[in-house]
Amino acid sequence: MQKTIAKKRNKFAQEPNFTIKKSYRPDDVKETGLSFVGHEISDDGKVMNQFLHYDQLYTIRHGWNSPFFKGLLDGKIMGTRCPKCKDTWVPARTHCWRLDCNLQPTEWVEMPLTAKVHTWTVAGWSGRSSLKRLPIVLVYAIIGDSKVAIANELHKIKPWDVEFGMPLKIVFKPKDERIGAVTDFHFEPADNWKPSPTNKEKERIKKLVEPVYEWVKTMK
Amino acid sequence: MPRKVCIVGGATTPFDYGATGFESIEGGAAECIRETREDIPDFSLRDLDLMIYSHFSVHFGHQLCSEWVIHDHLGLAGLPHFRVENGGNTGGSALYAAALAVMSGHHDAIGIVGWETMDSVSQSQGSEFIALASDIRYELLVGGIYPIYYAAMANKWMKDNKVKEEDVASIGAKNRNNAMDNPKAQWYRNEHKYITVDDVMNSRLISYPIKKYDCCLMTRGVAFLLVCSEEYAKKVNPDNYVTIDGIGLSSCTIRAGDRLNYPRWTEQYGPNYPGMTEFGACRNSAEQAYKMAGIKNPKKEIDFGEIHDAFSTSEAQIYKALGLADENNIAQFLRDESTHMHGQIPMNPGGGLMGYGHPVGATGIMSTIEAYYQLADMIPKKHLSKKTEVPDAKCGIVNSHAGTGTSISNFILRRH
Numbered sequence: 001m002q003k004t005i006a007k008k009r010n011k012f013a014q015e016p017n018f019t020i021k022k023s024y025r026p027d028d029v030k031e032t033g034l035s036f037v038g039h040e041i042s043d044d045g046k047v048m049n050q051f052l053h054y055d056q057l058y059t060i061r062h063g064w065n066s067p068f069f070k071g072l073l074d075g076k077i078m079g080t081r082c083p084k085c086k087d088t089w090v091p092a093r094t095h096c097w098r099l100d101c102n103l104q105p106t107e108w109v110e111m112p113l114t115a116k117v118h119t120w121t122v123a124g125w126s127g128r129s130s131l132k133r134l135p136i137v138l139v140y141a142i143i144g145d146s147k148v149a150i151a152n153e154l155h156k157i158k159p160w161d162v163e164f165g166m167p168l169k170i171v172f173k174p175k176d177e178r179i180g181a182v183t184d185f186h187f188e189p190a191d192n193w194k195p196s197p198t199n200k201e202k203e204r205i206k207k208l209v210e211p212v213y214e215w216v217k218t219m220k
Numbered sequence: 221m222p223r224k225v226c227i228v229g230g231a232t233t234p235f236d237y238g239a240t241g242f243e244s245i246e247g248g249a250a251e252c253i254r255e256t257r258e259d260i261p262d263f264s265l266r267d268l269d270l271m272i273y274s275h276f277s278v279h280f281g282h283q284l285c286s287e288w289v290i291h292d293h294l295g296l297a298g299l300p301h302f303r304v305e306n307g308g309n310t311g312g313s314a315l316y317a318a319a320l321a322v323m324s325g326h327h328d329a330i331g332i333v334g335w336e337t338m339d340s341v342s343q344s345q346g347s348e349f350i351a352l353a354s355d356i357r358y359e360l361l362v363g364g365i366y367p368i369y370y371a372a373m374a375n376k377w378m379k380d381n382k383v384k385e386e387d388v389a390s391i392g393a394k395n396r397n398n399a400m401d402n403p404k405a406q407w408y409r410n411e412h413k414y415i416t417v418d419d420v421m422n423s424r425l426i427s428y429p430i431k432k433y434d435c436c437l438m439t440r441g442v443a444f445l446l447v448c449s450e451e452y453a454k455k456v457n458p459d460n461y462v463t464i465d466g467i468g469l470s471s472c473t474i475r476a477g478d479r480l481n482y483p484r485w486t487e488q489y490g491p492n493y494p495g496m497t498e499f500g501a502c503r504n505s506a507e508q509a510y511k512m513a514g515i516k517n518p519k520k521e522i523d524f525g526e527i528h529d530a531f532s533t534s535e536a537q538i539y540k541a542l543g544l545a546d547e548n549n550i551a552q553f554l555r556d557e558s559t560h561m562h563g564q565i566p567m568n569p570g571g572g573l574m575g576y577g578h579p580v581g582a583t584g585i586m587s588t589i590e591a592y593y594q595l596a597d598m599i600p601k602k603h604l605s606k607k608t609e610v611p612d613a614k615c616g617i618v619n620s621h622a623g624t625g626t627s628i629s630n631f632i633l634r635r636h
Contacts (some may be wrong), residue, residue, distance in 0.1 A: 091358045098483045121371035124425030127364035128344045140477045149477030183361045208425040
């Protein structure tokens, strides 16, 4: 009976075992539950604002998608390929997108560490955690023979020098700094690439990002 | 033939951000219904046979199932209700659901209440919450806010279509200036100024080519819309009801980068479409709505629109997806100010998301209400003047849009 249950449970995947449990809960994530922590009342005494606080640590269970994130730790970009139609993807798809392939499970493949810019932007504003790194060049790039583009930052370039179609290399953070997230790698221009001469658009972008550099300098 | 779907009334609270003194979703819903009853006194809450609630994010609501708070408050316990959530297209999707419910013959008078309370967290936290609708495993940490994804799409689109920054900046100015005629609009209530294309061009960089005044507002607001059968419309508002003659809803990938070679799109529209630049779900849902409404030439047959201008760039991209222009003439279409009040097909006379505001779950409902007002001759009553009235408007389009173009709906409304 036990064997039958185990067999049924393993129908979709081998059940993983995490013998070593890790706690990454930051000291300031208290998870004390929902708490009404205080209130304020308008000068005329008519209106109240109340403050509700909760902290939560989420577990993102990567399961079937794990090879991609685990690959990052090893300095590899893992994609998937459909054994039937040969379409390849990074970001990975665990089942083929072609309706005729009928959700064919895909195979993991190691991708080359080269890419090509599909489109780009220069961010002068972002989420709180990224503000100090502004301006940020974000590109959507195609890695190897992937059918899709993946977003990531492009470093070691003046923001106004990015070009459509420019060749890139993928560079990983030092091994001990990797966390198994897409920020473990970024793009850089390919070694042989040189920016084109300045033009009107480059001047315009330069003008737009100058205040961003100034503003970031004033940030603590 | 399915039954006709009609709109007989609706109203929003003023859209705003921060303390106003009237922050309460259930109170806001009640006031929207009270205003609707002033416009159509024969409408009674007793007539409703279904309530659909349109709300995007619990993260902003700090209350699971907050529709239950509203429904109960309205005195409607016992009446069937459910909530629709579909990102920025939540309002459009709720309207789609209401239309289906009337067409099916199962319901006659449906209230839709839409709302969002985006000022319950800080602006930067709010931007991050919205970005949780991107694929967080791949995109949240690189970019982290929607304007960056939209900017990357728009940058290529503008190059491909020879559209300049100034061309789209005029949309940012247009919608804010339209909002100056609308006392419920957030731009009117807060910043309250007319702006120029130069003001948009000189506003701070968000993500090239998008500047601050190319972006919509974060908003608190509630909206109510009354959708019904023609039989009910004739009973409560025989002279001023509007028909929904076409509906369309479509979808696209969550990550914009996955649209380059998507097989199902290739089957439908050929290779390289929509790519990272076009809104395939907008084109597809518009085609569905046009077909149902018998529209062959949208530019000629549609008089105006209330569309999803999350960014001035995306409003321009939407024009193309709606078939108002193609890659050969979209730049000229913009330079001709075709969608300004004096143009051939005014877009967002109510102010849109950049002027009226964008409380996500209420937004598509707000757009529908504004389109209803245009077609029911109510603009002079609801706006400050006739400046933002589209003269003799007979047909309008309502557009609601989510994600990076991930879910989009379109509706053709006609004057009865």
